[in-house]
Amino acid sequence: ETGVTQSPTHLIKTRGQQVTLRCSSQSGHNTVSWYQQALGQGPQFIFQYYREEENGRGNFPPRFSGLQFPNYSSELNVNALELDDSALYLCASSAMTGGYEQYFGPGTRLTVT
Amino acid sequence: KQEVTQIPAALSVPEGENLVLNCSFTDSAIYNLQWFRQDPGKGLTSLLLIQSSQREQTSGRLNASLDKSSGRSTLYIAASQPGDSATYLCAGVVNTGFQKLVFGTGTRLLVSP
Numbered sequence: 001e002t003g004v005t006q007s008p009t010h011l012i013k014t015r016g017q018q019v020t021l022r023c024s025s026q027s028g029h030n031t032v033s034w035y036q037q038a039l040g041q042g043p044q045f046i047f048q049y050y051r052e053e054e055n056g057r058g059n060f061p062p063r064f065s066g067l068q069f070p071n072y073s074s075e076l077n078v079n080a081l082e083l084d085d086s087a088l089y090l091c092a093s094s095a096m097t098g099g100y101e102q103y104f105g106p107g108t109r110l111t112v113t
Numbered sequence: 114k115q116e117v118t119q120i121p122a123a124l125s126v127p128e129g130e131n132l133v134l135n136c137s138f139t140d141s142a143i144y145n146l147q148w149f150r151q152d153p154g155k156g157l158t159s160l161l162l163i164q165s166s167q168r169e170q171t172s173g174r175l176n177a178s179l180d181k182s183s184g185r186s187t188l189y190i191a192a193s194q195p196g197d198s199a200t201y202l203c204a205g206v207v208n209t210g211f212q213k214l215v216f217g218t219g220t221r222l223l224v225s226p
Binding site for chain 2: 004006033035040041042043044045048050055056058088090092094100101102103104105106107109
């Protein structure tokens with residue numbers, strides 16, 4: 001069984017640029033959620049995708065957007081990067097059964113300069 | 114507002130001690146609770162999921178309890194080892210039409226040999 005994978009591991013971008021982060025869900029999972037974790041804080045929910053549709057969103061502006069593909073992998077896109085977007089971005093996958101236990105990938109460390 | 118609080122923020126103990134990490138939450142919409150471990154700069158590893166119908170879960174030296182009436186969960190670690198050093202995060206599972214995790218800020222644990 002393959003766990004959740006994310007790419008790239010690290011990324012450095014300049015303010016105003018755009019970035020795309022990628023996530024492959026765990027085998028058998030059809031739901032992907034994205035979280036942002038600032039240094040020293042707990043992760044904050046960005047949004048969730050289920051069967052290729054966004055079915056829930058946290059308190060993040062529209063410049064944070066995403067996609068889910070038929071194989072349940074997902075992308076997180078951030079436009080017009082700001083310095084405060086510097087964080088660890090975590091992807092989690094889950095099945096819509098079994099208590100909705102979520103399994104996280106290793107994260108992508110984004111630094112905006 | 115959904116809030117999850119973890120006490121203490123940091124804990125340093127000698128190897129072999131039994132210890133308790135505390136998590137409290139104020140939102141009755143939290144129905145399951147999940148405990149995670151996070152090593153520095155890494156993703157989250159799921160430790161235990163306690164569903165609303167359960168009062169506790171055990172895995173090896175770890176035992177987690179959930180008391181929804183008081184809004185509290187505890188993670189008990191028996192016979193701590195240096196390899197247990199990490200940040201421990203609790204997260205409430207909230208259902209507002211979709212399931213998301215609401216995280217505390219974590220307890221940073223250091224176990225000294």
